[in-house]
Amino acid sequence: MKGICKLYHLETELQESHIFPKFVINYTKKTGSKYLRSFIEPDKRMQDGIKKHLLGRDAEQDFSKREKWFAEKIFMPYLAGVHLLKYDENLYYFAVSFLWRILISELDKEDLRHKWYYDIIIKAEKEWREYLLKQTIPQNFNKICILLTDRIKENPTDLKGVDFYLTRVMDGTIVDNEPQTCLLIYGKFNKFVFWAVLKNYGDENTLGDVLINPKEGILNIPQDLTYFPICSFLGNRIKVVENMQFPSAEQQNKIEKEILNDNDFWNKELGQSLLNDFNLDDEK
Numbered sequence: 001m002k003g004i005c006k007l008y009h010l011e012t013e014l015q016e017s018h019i020f021p022k023f024v025i026n027y028t029k030k031t032g033s034k035y036l037r038s039f040i041e042p043d044k045r046m047q048d049g050i051k052k053h054l055l056g057r058d059a060e061q062d063f064s065k066r067e068k069w070f071a072e073k074i075f076m077p078y079l080a081g082v083h084l085l086k087y088d089e090n091l092y093y094f095a096v097s098f099l100w101r102i103l104i105s106e107l108d109k110e111d112l113r114h115k116w117y118y119d120i121i122i123k124a125e126k127e128w129r130e131y132l133l134k135q136t137i138p139q140n141f142n143k144i145c146i147l148l149t150d151r152i153k154e155n156p157t158d159l160k161g162v163d164f165y166l167t168r169v170m171d172g173t174i175v176d177n178e179p180q181t182c183l184l185i186y187g188k189f190n191k192f193v194f195w196a197v198l199k200n201y202g203d204e205n206t207l208g209d210v211l212i213n214p215k216e217g218i219l220n221i222p223q224d225l226t227y228f229p230i231c232s233f234l235g236n237r238i239k240v241v242e243n244m245q246f247p248s249a250e251q252q253n254k255i256e257k258e259i260l261n262d263n264d265f266w267n268k269e270l271g272q273s274l275l276n277d278f279n280l281d282d283e284k
Contacts, residue, residue, distance in 0.1 A: 005056035006104050007132060012056035019052065019101050020170050023071045024189045027079075032168065032270030054104060062132070066094040074219070078148055079191065083221040092214045093132070095144045099196050100128045102172035102187045117176055117183050117198070124185070124198050137214045143197035145210040145230075148221050150191060151272070155280040157235070163276045165238045167191050168269070175233050182229045193234075201229045 003014040018025065055063070069090040077085060103125055112118050124141040131138050152163040165171075172187035175195070183199035197204060209223040225231065265271045 001053055003053055005059050006054045007059035007062070007129060008056060010056065012058075014053040015055055015057060015060050016051040017054040017060060017101070019105050019172065020189050021067045021071070021098070023067065023075065024170065027075075028168070028170070028190065031268050052105060052108065054101065063097050066090050066097060070094040075190075075192070078219075078221070085219040085221075086216075087212075087219065088216045089135075089214060091146070091217075092144060092212050093135070095146060095194050095212055096128050096138075096196075097132055099144070099185045099187055099194055100125065100132060103128075103174070103185050105172070106174050112174075115176075116180050117174070120183060120198050121174065121185075124196070141196060141198055142214070143204060143207065144212045145195050145197070145207055146212055146219070147193040147210050147223060147225055147230075148191055148219065149193060150222070151276060152280065155277075159235060159238045160242050160281060161277050162238055163273045163280070165241055166193075166234075167273050169241065171237065175229070177229075184229060184233070186230075186233065193230075195230055197229075201227075203227060 001014055002011060004010065005012050005014065074085055074087065074091065103121060106112070107121070107125070112121070127138045127141050130136055149166040152166065155162050167190060170189045175184040175186050176182060181199070182201045184195045184197060186193075186195045188194065197207075204227070206226045209220070210225055210227075266275060
């Protein structure tokens with residue numbers, strides 16, 4: 001379909017752009033179920049991730065180069081057990097492009113002009129877009145972070161499904177609070193959590209281990225994270241997922257049959273995550 005590319009701001013033939021990269025969708029299906037389920041519509045089974053007509057072919061190619069780099073240099077090595085990962089400017093570009101797509105998706109989803117943070121996210125979108133086009137490092141909205149999670153060994157909280165959320169769920173949203181002291185753009189998939197600080201909360205000096213250098217650096221896992229806004233949000237988000245609507249009885253039966261027909265299900269990453277959460281709950 002014809003439309004205006006969100007990146008180049010030119011009329012062109014728009015592609016069906018993935019909000020979450022295609023390699024993430026493929027990996028998630030390969031290591032779990034062949035179907036994906038939305039938390040908002042749990043009765044709906046999808047064979048592909050969320051797609052929207054956002055970008056033209058040139059923009060898609062710009063992003064796909066960095067997605068390929070991330071998949072080969074960070075995603076697969078970490079999931080294979082490598083815990084010291086060198087990176088270059090491609091990581092920063094990939095992270096910004098991913099969070100920018102989430103921001104654009106949120107702007108398209110509803111009218112946010114009544115929100116206190118609307119002017120801020122519009123400025124961030126413009127600055128990120130300039131960076132994605134010209135590689136001009138953002139001056140105001142440049143705190144881009146990545147946290148790599150792993151199988152949960154202990155769960156001293158009352159939260160359920162912690163391992164499942166932190167290692168399997170795809171999620172993305174705008175994060176703010178009532179006192180208007182916090183504003184983040186957040187996105188995650190599998191064991192990779194990204195966020196950008198759009199309004200300083202006050203303890204950004206604690207972000208050292210998770211802050212992405214725009215040029216190059218090293219991810220040394222495990223990382224230290226005490227930054228209150230994201231720690232608090234993760235707990236609240238896990239509660240949201242826990243309290244979301246269950247699939248209908250019919251869909252639950254389909255899920256059960258799919259598991260029973262897959263002799264290797266409990267050895268897959270999804271099965272291991274569900275078993276781990278069950279065992280952690282049982283220990284309480």
